[in-house]
Amino acid sequence: MSAHDNSHDLEVRDSNVVDRFEDPGHPDHQPRKGDTDPKANKKAERQVLFLFAVSVLGTIGFVVAYFALPPGDTAESMRTSNLALGGALAFALLGIGTGAIHWAKALMNDHEKSEERHLQRSDDETRAAAVEVLAEGTADSGISRRGALKGAVVSALALFPITIALPLIGNIGEDWNVGKLKHTIWKKGVRLSRDPNGRPIKASDVTIGSVFHVIPDNLEEHHETGDYMDQKAKAVVLLVRLDPRDLKADQSPAGETWSYDGIVAYSKICTHVGCPVALYEQQTHHLLCPCHQSTFDIADGARVVFGPAKRPLPQLPITVDDEGYLVAQSDFTQPVGPSFWERETK
């Protein structure tokens, strides 16, 4: 702290400067119109009365609107009901509010008053007394003499929350098996079908420039197992057909083809923070995420060309089955969706 400890004195403003102006003191009270003119006073009173009357009318209007204007079945009738109820409520409330405030401003005594302040800190005497009281209590408890007790109390208090925390933490994350993040229900031979109606897709259905939003054909089974949403959240795929000459990369690291005749399938879950990436621009082959604008080049292995994502979207290896339907060659070969710490671990 500075060399000056002014903390005991509210009066000292700045002891460095002596050359200061004096506070001229509170200015004189300026009377309002209503203070001098009884007519103006009466008028203000009538205004307050009117405002409260508006409130009462608002409440009555609300009751009327409640019975007379049910929301009904159309957007128009719903809007009418909402407007009437809300408008009436607003009148009921604003009437009270403005009435009370106008009353306070125009009619109540408006002479300013002054109240003294005192330092927040308690005075030295009180402090000393407080210290003494605590010392007495400590002595009574004998805690300073019985060191073992102190340790015992602290340990017991520190340990008992485990009884609540353990079952909570044990169950709150279900099975805590974060390995599930690395797999989806795609596997060899699973047909690609349309989202949301589940119709399987033939390779011949997919014309150049088409985009299909795809779910695995076996997703339906997960309605019963209760993890439909969890599985869908990982498995959704975007299917696009390009002119095969436009494709710059569609090879797995091992060299086999992951696409079928210009048809490529990529995970729809952004590698940034997991929004569904779905804005496909047919001419540029760019896929844009509407949440944070990561842009992926579908013609070039879904490489990131703009935005906050780092990794390309994982590609789903596809082929066709005997009936001409598109099927997966396998699961994704890497975890889909946003990055997490152990993503690349085995």
Place this chain on the structure above:
Amino acid sequence: MTTTSTPTPTARAAAATADYLDQRTGIGVAVKTFARKIFPDHWSFLLGEIALYSFVTLLISGVFLTMFFVPSMAETTYHGPWASLNGVEMSQAFSSTLRLSFEVRGGLLMRQVHHWAALIFMASIVTHMMRVFFTGAFRKPRELNWVVGFTLMILGLLAGFSGYSLPDDVLSGNGLRITDGVVKAIPIIGSYMSYFIFGGEFPGNDLIPRLFTVHILLVPALILALIGLHLLFVVLHKHTQYPGSGRSDKNVVGFPLFPIYVAKAGGYFFVVFGVIALMAATMTINPVWNYGPYDPSPVSAGAQPDWYMLFLEGSLRLMPGQAEVMLGQYTLSLNVIIPAMIVPGVLFTLLAAYPFIEAFATGDNREHHVLDRPRNRPFRTAFGVSLLVAFFILVLAGSNDLIATHFHLSINDITWVFRFLLFLGPWAAFVITKRICLGLQRKDRELVLHGHETGRIVRFASGEYIEVHKPLDAHERWLRVQHDAVRPVEIEPAEDSRGVRRKGYRTDRLRQRISQVFYEDRVEPVTPSELEAAHHAHGGHDEIGSHDHGHEPAQVGGGQHLVEPDGETGPDARNH
């Protein structure tokens, strides 16, 4: 009240009730202490009240909504008046939201009241914080209350976010998915944190009930408790007041709680509720029936959170993706961690810690109850404005797609512009604001020394023309000279007279450095002797400032590196 000899029945009943209560609670003491407590009057002191009253509005409308909302992710099929969703599979949370919007009379109104009130709640907290910050109301003894208020703001964010997600629609569901992605980016424990929140994999079946508990029990209970503490502190400290004649750190000038503020503040509650009702009556908010029930596959353009979370969205949008790195076989998503945790972390830490940083720099241990005029604390004002500008740029960045469509711009270009602006904007705002503050202070000096220009030109017998200046009256002058000029702290030398290095020198040195940054540029208030000198110099008439190049001890300077009046004696001279 009891001057009449025959009290009316009402008065008698009131007296009897009061007696009954007092005998059992001793409430007389409280009434005597608090009923006529003085509060100063100023519109900006009502900003916090907006927050309080919109919170009460939230409680009232929220209780209404809980009567009809079903916090469950169980599947159901909707049948109701909304044709576009008829026969669609959805969660019970979503279908009950539709039911309470379309079939419960007044339900839509209450839902819209609740959501508008939430937006107003956060907006008023932010403006209230701005008022407290820019006027220095956080100074001793109110630092702790600043921290309480800051915590309330964080809890408000939490309440808003958890409530926003409850209807289980596509828009908020994608918001949750982003949350999941951000949580997963946390090093080492990220995946486990995600499982902790969602009860296993995203989205799971537990989230809505969990959010419901957080939203209607945990967070509101904490907010309520902290509001109690916040207000207790206000009563304990008594309210701050703006500077003015007759107002000092020793008193509080204003009107009594009863009846003035009972009427004004009580009335204002109804005004706040009324304005929110008006908005709910006329403007659609969060039309979940447009977004549809949550499904992990779809997303809609314009995917944004409510405004108070928009800065995080903007921060995520601006970050280039290259920042993600591998540590051996482990992934460190700095492209998420930096914008979603470090950027808000820095903004919030600076905000929460500011009162303590300033107190350290000022080296001042006094209580302050008279507020600062923002211009008189150029560093603080400039710092606050630059934080706001950073926040605002992030908010705009979070709306970049809408800016692109509305102004026919390229979203990529906008993103690049904001990437640079995030660094340049706050810096420019700081420099400009500080200049403006110093300029205003100089104008104050000008006014005090030379009075108002009257536009009246007078010709003297000598042939000299002057413009008559009307001197300020005492009250007007006081407003412009009452503040302390805070100067950089001076510290004792590193070694005492015997050449021994003293303890605590390093801390003092740090304090001196920070203090320099805070207070090096300043304009000091006019002193009586300066005014006297100014009057003398111009023979009782004033003319437009000659002091800039004058020899008076007054310093107006360039606002920089002032020459101290006692410059030659050295600063230490004042300390001993």
Place this chain on the structure above:
Amino acid sequence: MKALAARRHDRRAPVVLLLLALLLTGGLYAVLAPTSAKAESSVASADDVKAGEKLFQANCATCHGPSAAGTASAPSLIGVGAAAVDFQVGTGRMPMQMNGPQAQVKPAQFDDEQISQLAAFVASLGAGPAIPTDDQVDPSKGDPATGMALFRTNCAMCHNAVGAGGALSRGKFAPNLWETSPRHLYEAMLTGPQSMPVFNDANITSEEKRDIIAFIDEQGNVSPGGLDLGSIGPVSEGLWAWVVGLGLLIGAAVWIGAKSS
């Protein structure tokens, strides 16, 4: 109360009438439209093709090439079908006024007859999607609930949840759909103009397209909650919360703090 009730009746009457009228026209269409439309499309006479070719040479050949095989600046039109022409020329996007990120909607430069002639010419160059019949695009025959589900998955990411439009990369955008005619909506899905992908009938069937049209038809009119604030989501809501909400409340606060006259 009486006044309110009376007004309510007044307000309702035109709506009810309108609904009845719509039902009636819908019914009439159901009976008449398919046959007449089919008749029209099959009667693309050789004269029409010829007239279309003339128009093409005068207005389109500069960019698309004299044989419509495309040039460096414009794509080939062989096989795009009559639907593509009807959409591009009918919405005024073609002929393009100036180069930009994408062709903009503007008043159509040709009348309906000329458009159908142009369409007939382009259709004669190679097999492509035909202009839909009135029955195929009749919103009253679609199921808006199915339409909304399809729209949500296939369209909302670009066009926004209710078709208010949205941004694409580098200055391109997905337009608002509220003013687009059902036929043009159908043609856009079928042909995938510009950035938009193609949604052929194998992907979204003809009936499903009509469902989507039925859903869009309901949007952009009346929102149950009051003004729709552009239907663009929380950003505009936040803006209005600050401007209207906080604006009014601070105004009230200033009034409370001001001294009464």
